[in-house]
Amino acid sequence: MSKQVSISVIRRLPRYYRFLGELLKNGIHRISSRELSSRMGLTASQIRQDLNCFGGFGQQGYGYNVEALYGEIGHILGLDQNYKTILIGVGNLGRAVANHMTFDGRGYELIGLFDSNEKVVGDVVRDIAVMDMDEMEDFCIKNKPDVAILCTPREAAQRIADKLVELGVRGFWNYSHYDINMNHPHVAVENVHLGDSLMTLCYKVKDLDSPDGPAEGNKNI
Amino acid sequence: MSKQVSISVIRRLPRYYRFLGELLKNGIHRISSRELSSRMGLTASQIRQDLNCFGGFGQQGYGYNVEALYGEIGHILGLDQNYKTILIGVGNLGRAVANHMTFDGRGYELIGLFDSNEKVVGDVVRDIAVMDMDEMEDFCIKNKPDVAILCTPREAAQRIADKLVELGVRGFWNYSHYDINMNHPHVAVENVHLGDSLMTLCYKVKDLDSPDGPAEGNKNI
DNA sequence: TAGATTGTTAATCGATTAACAATC
DNA sequence: TAGATTGTTAATCGATTAACAATC
Numbered sequence: 001m002s003k004q005v006s007i008s009v010i011r012r013l014p015r016y017y018r019f020l021g022e023l024l025k026n027g028i029h030r031i032s033s034r035e036l037s038s039r040m041g042l043t044a045s046q047i048r049q050d051l052n053c054f055g056g057f058g059q060q061g062y063g064y065n066v067e068a069l070y071g072e073i074g075h076i077l078g079l080d081q082n083y084k085t086i087l088i089g090v091g092n093l094g095r096a097v098a099n100h101m102t103f104d105g106r107g108y109e110l111i112g113l114f115d116s117n118e119k120v121v122g123d124v125v126r127d128i129a130v131m132d133m134d135e136m137e138d139f140c141i142k143n144k145p146d147v148a149i150l151c152t153p154r155e156a157a158q159r160i161a162d163k164l165v166e167l168g169v170r171g172f173w174n175y176s177h178y179d180i181n182m183n184h185p186h187v188a189v190e191n192v193h194l195g196d197s198l199m200t201l202c203y204k205v206k207d208l209d210s211p212d213g214p215a216e217g218n219k220n221i
Numbered sequence: 222m223s224k225q226v227s228i229s230v231i232r233r234l235p236r237y238y239r240f241l242g243e244l245l246k247n248g249i250h251r252i253s254s255r256e257l258s259s260r261m262g263l264t265a266s267q268i269r270q271d272l273n274c275f276g277g278f279g280q281q282g283y284g285y286n287v288e289a290l291y292g293e294i295g296h297i298l299g300l301d302q303n304y305k306t307i308l309i310g311v312g313n314l315g316r317a318v319a320n321h322m323t324f325d326g327r328g329y330e331l332i333g334l335f336d337s338n339e340k341v342v343g344d345v346v347r348d349i350a351v352m353d354m355d356e357m358e359d360f361c362i363k364n365k366p367d368v369a370i371l372c373t374p375r376e377a378a379q380r381i382a383d384k385l386v387e388l389g390v391r392g393f394w395n396y397s398h399y400d401i402n403m404n405h406p407h408v409a410v411e412n413v414h415l416g417d418s419l420m421t422l423c424y425k426v427k428d429l430d431s432p433d434g435p436a437e438g439n440k441n442i
Numbered sequence: 443t444a445g446a447t448t449g450t451t452a453a454t455c456g457a458t459t460a461a462c463a464a465t466c
Numbered sequence: 467t468a469g470a471t472t473g474t475t476a477a478t479c480g481a482t483t484a485a486c487a488a489t490c
Binding site: 006008009043044045046049059060061062 | 456457458459460461464465466
């Protein structure tokens with residue numbers, strides 16, 4: 001039984017993936033933990049520790065093969081999965097998320113959009129016509145989505161999420177200003193909380209002017 | 222000199238703020254660290270430790286006054302500041318961010334929108350007409366914005382950010398799929414990286430099916 | 443006063459960094 | 467082979483939790 005990988009490590013994986021993709025684009029095929037660490041602002045030790053949670057992808061005296069490592073991390077993240085995904089709440093934000101993100105071939109397949117506003121129902125976004133919320137249940141029974149993106153107002157989020165869990169949804173990408181609280185071991189939630197992020201920035205900016213100088217020095221964490 | 226407050230603590234502040242706001246709405250005026258911890262899924266000890274980084278806001282035998290604490294945390298976060306803010310890149314995402322977020326009275330004031338696409342220039346979003354990128358420099362010299370929201374494509378982000386730092390911008394809310402790298406001690410950056418978040422969710426969903434059961438038990442971190 | 447709950451110190455736990463033997 | 471760099475163990479550091487005296 002391999003030891004559980006901590007969430008801190010997991011959260012660094014997409015960043016490794018991005019940097020490796022960039023290296024690939026630049027035609028770099030080989031990289032040492034030391035070189036990668038200096039590009040990413042980490043320690044080489046941390047990179048080796050992180051990667052070794054999943055296997056020995058490197059080679060002594062050589063380093064890591066960029067293509068291979070990129071593929072491995074993509075696989076670890078599950079980007080070769082194809083989770084059927086629906087999006088609830090096709091307002092400004094929902095629409096932007098649907099249009100802006102690359103879902104296909106990145107672990108997800110967008111199969112349905114829902115909104116309760118009749119002015120929005122029928123609109124076509126990403127080649128998908130927005131359905132009425134009333135149709136959601138039937139749609140889910142028929143199409144068995146795995147993941148839901150919640151772009152609803154705060155008030156509706158918990159109720160809709162509970163319903164969707166009943167209908168078999170196992171993952172939530174939550175944009176509502178609400179911590180959806182899943183008392184269920186078999187549901188994964190990723191909260192986005194843009195408002196929290198904006199408040200954190202506010203603190204950081206304010207902190208620049210503080211007498212002791214900014215916290216954590218210069219590290220943009 | 223008070224000890225530097227760690228980024229882990231800072232990142233919890235907006236969440237405290239949200240929960241306290243919710244309590245206020247529900248007419249709850251007093252709360253103990255124990256009660257709050259159970260609502261938030263933290264330990265009471267952690268809440269007391271966190272708050273005591275900034276001062277003794279509670280009272281032995283009583284707990285915390287919700288209004289007062291809400292106000293204090295808002296103040297610590299800097300929500301009573303009024304940072305002049307511009308947004309660059311009024312595409313799907315930029316438009317949604319501008320429309321969706323509450324800036325005014327939450328530490329920010331949105332004063333300008335910029336885009337290089339002439340089809341977008343002149344559009345009015347949030348009562349502000351989108352300006353051409355060429356006007357950005359003059360605008361900044363005249364209006365001295367403090368914060369910039371970057372919703373540009375990946376390629377443009379670093380260049381625009383560097384320019385804005387020159388022009389006196391001290392904070393960046395970065396939506397571009399790029400780690401803007403500020404080699405400057407007096408600039409604060411908050412990266413949003415929605416793509417990373419989506420990949421993390423993918424891992425979590427995949428992990429639900431893993432033989433050892435999901436990592437970190439049931440905690441939706 | 444007695445009970446409750448904080449502020450704060452001490453103990454524990456986990457994550458990061460350093461060191462180095464293994465090996466390509 | 468010699469040099470480089472990994473995988474991995476040990477040391478350090480920081481964050482979380484527990485405990486409890488102070489005090490409302």
